[in-house]
Amino acid sequence: MDAIIISIGTELTLGQTVDTNSAWLSQRLAELGIPVQMHVTVPDELEPIRRQIDQASASADVVLITGGIGPTEDDVTRHALAAAMGVGLQLHPVCLDNIKAFFAALQRDMPEANVVQAMLPMGTLPLENTCGTAPGMQAKHKHATIFVMPGVPREMQVMYERSVLRVLAKQAGQGVILARTLYCFGAGESVIGEQIRDLMQRGRNPTVGTTAQQTIIGVRIHSRAATPAQALSQLEETALEVRKRLGELIFGEEGETLAHAVARLLTQQKITISVAESCTGGLLAKMLTDVPGSSTYFKAGLVTYANEAKINLLGVPKELIENYGAVSPQVAESMVTQCRDRNNTDLSISITGIAGPDGGSAQKPVGLIYLGIADRNGCEVIERRMGEYLTRDEIRDRACKFALNQLRLKVSA
């Protein structure tokens, strides 16, 4: 049993929107042990959609389709499905009532355009949409079961969990694939790859592979077996070996971010923290508060972007900025100790640097940052130079990840 995922939308093939639905659905299918043959993305055009539905239905057992079922003229997925199946469209009165009820709950009249969303190819089953207007569809074509879902990620996800999952879970069932990803920070993909090279040999079970995404290296492990217990025991064994080889480069598993790893350590050890940011402009505070329950450890952040803010809000001495510049180890140190003292937290972090694209010089190039870390006993400042070829977003992101990782190493020591 395997699957093909088709994403529909001219905004996708034009590159105006990044398709996140295929990745999300692939994760869900992996959890059910259903391998994904491929993802296909086609524009909102009847014939290409029809052809892909037809081809996919001949080659896979499950075809998951997202997008193109909105109320506007450019949405033609329902027509393409009907054409592939060789049937016409039919109004479903129950669907129409649901759409009207959706608008009524918002105290608005249903726009006329939404009527088309109650039209389904004959022989298809509607799937309820609890957070939008477009009902989904379940159909049978060739030997495949087809599911059509909205393109809006949240609507699609809820529909999948409520209506699609149980049908697929029933159809799957032979063999199990368990997956786990261990996340690393602090070394490149090839350095990590060398340390686990033998585990990455093709044909091995569990399989081991690496991925790099914005300086986070993921080591993913896939274990196939007849039973969940067997798959799990194989998975655990390989994960243990990977952990042994990579040591403290590994900060977490699965969906865990560096912020999650830090949050776990701070919460366990009842450590409180505050931050003072300049060039990262609130991003470090944002990352630290991404985690639910962050109020147990995160107390306050000061985004002292302007020099006056460093002086007035944090009490950085004016002379320090005049003598050494706002991007200097001296200012990073003053920021972090003042931040700790004003907020009375166990730890504090400061970042000052040059995020670019302008403002760099030969001595202080774009990508230079000073990171201050203070605890109740003292503080240290680390200088870090990131490549000047990085974008502003990348520099800010990496500076914050570097800070989170230093924090993680400090509190796990």
Place this chain on the structure above:
Amino acid sequence: MDAIIISIGTELTLGQTVDTNSAWLSQRLAELGIPVQMHVTVPDELEPIRRQIDQASASADVVLITGGIGPTEDDVTRHALAAAMGVGLQLHPVCLDNIKAFFAALQRDMPEANVVQAMLPMGTLPLENTCGTAPGMQAKHKHATIFVMPGVPREMQVMYERSVLRVLAKQAGQGVILARTLYCFGAGESVIGEQIRDLMQRGRNPTVGTTAQQTIIGVRIHSRAATPAQALSQLEETALEVRKRLGELIFGEEGETLAHAVARLLTQQKITISVAESCTGGLLAKMLTDVPGSSTYFKAGLVTYANEAKINLLGVPKELIENYGAVSPQVAESMVTQCRDRNNTDLSISITGIAGPDGGSAQKPVGLIYLGIADRNGCEVIERRMGEYLTRDEIRDRACKFALNQLRLKVSA
């Protein structure tokens, strides 16, 4: 002339990584007037990659491939390309020297695993990689020109700009497609669709379509013509009509975010701003400082996450928090006026609310926020209830976008 984009990686078909390369490349191709037939994503497996390369080369003029050329065992794109072309692999000494030089510049030895990256299918041209180790490849198969690039987005993008773009620009050249997207905030996709329904009729040129992404509705316009001047004049005409219909719902064009729109207005009018955030934890400050040059308007942010921080850093009266709660219009008002006064800025914004998933009650559910906006003359507080079905990330994101939009409307008035 048209193109197919193939993304390679088991991490993609497993859903562990979202493919952003296809969208980025599609944008570049649209700029050249090269329509994209489809995106295809396949796992790191020789036969599926070979088959897709073969099929795509028969159906499109240009095949852009990303991923699977790393140094590790799981990367087989070079082998699959060789198999599709029916040739063997060959060591390119120049490529090997470049890879060694890349490591030398980092003062490190080249890991043995990287040698394979200098092996290319016979008859292919290497493309220099200036920010990574893997050289790209240019090949001819069937009637298509094939380009293979790294999967790491930044490496791929630089290689495209340096080596691929000029080859494609030469090959393209007949006919022009110009694209523009107008971005809206403050109404749903179907409401917006109704107002421009006639412009969205199929077959019209320019075509008009809508997309929804995280509460931002994009209205995209595509104009085809024989000459750039003609395409541009058609585009301008339709854009003007869309702007007339949608009025102040439109905040910007192209890659512009709400923060960009706000930045432009604040910079033009020389208005300074500071923010005080609770539940959004620094995200609003982060968005306002995403824009290069933001130091001209953004002075400071206070992330007063804990109640003590609201009292000590901002001077919110303790009794106000005790009597009304931290999530209340009274506290939002005190936060915003104190923030403005302490930072001496023209404007100030405060956000306090319940981002969830916990901490909600019947009176103050998850998704409730109070937004304070102050200028030198006074302040107002707006209550906003977002759906409880939203995630923490969505609530924080929408609260900040709502704040930016209110700011935009205030300063554009």
